[in-house]
Structures are given as structure tokens and as C-alpha cells.
Amino acid sequence: GAGVSQSPRYKVAKRGQDVALRCDPISGHVSLFWYQQALGQGPEFLTYFQNEAQLDKSGLPSDRFFAERPEGSVSTLKIQRTQQEDSAVYLCASSLMLDTQYFGPGTRLTVL
Amino acid sequence: DQQVKQNSPSLSVQEGRISILNCDYTNSMFDYFLWYKKYPAEGPTFLISISSIKDKNEDGRFTVFLNKSAKHLSLHIVPSQPGDSAVYFCAALNTRNTGKLIFGQGTTLQVKP
Incomplete structure (x- = not known):
């Protein structure tokens, strides 16, 4: 497909479990972003990669959140020891450089 | 500190009329602005x-x-169509920074047939 894909689309986790969310960006896109969207709010920035380098992780809410993009394409956002406040939609976006970002469908995480 | 604000949570217009969605920002370093449309579960x-x-x-x-x-x-959306009904987000970007988008809270547009 030509767009950004994310998996899984839905994830239910028990409090304390670790989760891993995957993002496949548009082929050839250098920049990759992760955002968190709470209900009724706009997306909020988590972290940014340029190829495999994580250049900005200022939005990660705690050290339980970790992201990687080892080969400069697919990215994984990992959340350790999930808490109820982590429940949100996690969006991935990619762009050719620092311009228009194209979003995936998101992963809805529910922590019980 | 909300750097991008959409002060109208919702807007309802008649099909065929103009829809105007507004957005205000505070950071003068923003140099690129985008509008996104969002349907539920997408x-x-x-x-x-x-x-x-x-x-x-x-x-x-x-x-x-x-x-x-x-x-x-x-x-501005002219003319508005029922398929335009969605949540609209305004976003701002400082291209000299890391490129992270700062989003408003969104405005829900309903276009009535």
C-alpha cells in the first residue's frame, strides 16, 4: 500500500503489561513521528526520527516509553509497565523531509 | 500553554453554504500551517x-x-457537502526545528443535507 500502516489497530492490555506498537511509513520517507491522542484532544507529539536517528524525544511522557527505528524504515513504540493514563490512540506519521506529514490509522490502546 | 487554539468545538452548516473554521496561534516561530480532517476510527x-x-x-x-x-x-470550504462532516484539526510547524506538529483541539463540522 502507498500509505502509512500501523499494527495492531486495537490493543487491550492489563495494567503493568508491556506493549509494542508498530509503524510502517511511506516508502522513502525520511522523517517519522509518533503522536498520542487523548479523547477529544488534538494529537500531541511524542518523538521524531530522521532515518534511524532519534532526533527529538522531548514528548515522551516517561521513561516507560521507548521508540526505535533501527533500519530507518519501520518503527516500534514500546510502552513498559502500562498504566491506565496510557490509554489513548497512538498515531504514526511520516514525511519526505520536514513538511507535510501523512498519518496512519492509529492504534487504540486501552489499559484495564 | 496551548500554542494552537481552535476556539469553536463545533460548527453546523447547511449543504451548499460556506464553512469557515478558525485557528489562532501564539508562537511567531511557526512558519508552516496545515489542516487535517479526521473521521472516527481513522x-x-x-x-x-x-x-x-x-x-x-x-x-x-x-x-x-x-x-x-x-x-x-x-x-474555508465552499460549497460544503455532507461528506465534509468530520473533525478538522489545525496544526502548526516550525520547519527550522524538528518538524513536530502542534495541533489545535479540533472543530467538529456537521454539514446538514
């Missing part, structure tokens, strides 16, 4: 953008206006 879809060197950009039924002195932008 990711935001890019609609239209504008660089700070312009004051207007048009794409079919969609026009974005930028007033830098007022730190205000608006999205």
Missing part, C-alpha cells in the same frame, strides 16, 4: 497547507487564509 487526513510567506492557498473547494499579524488562520 487517522488524520491531510487537506491543505500554507507557508508563512503566503497569505492564501486554494485547492478546489478548500481555501486557507493566513493573517500573520493577527496570528490567525482560517479554512
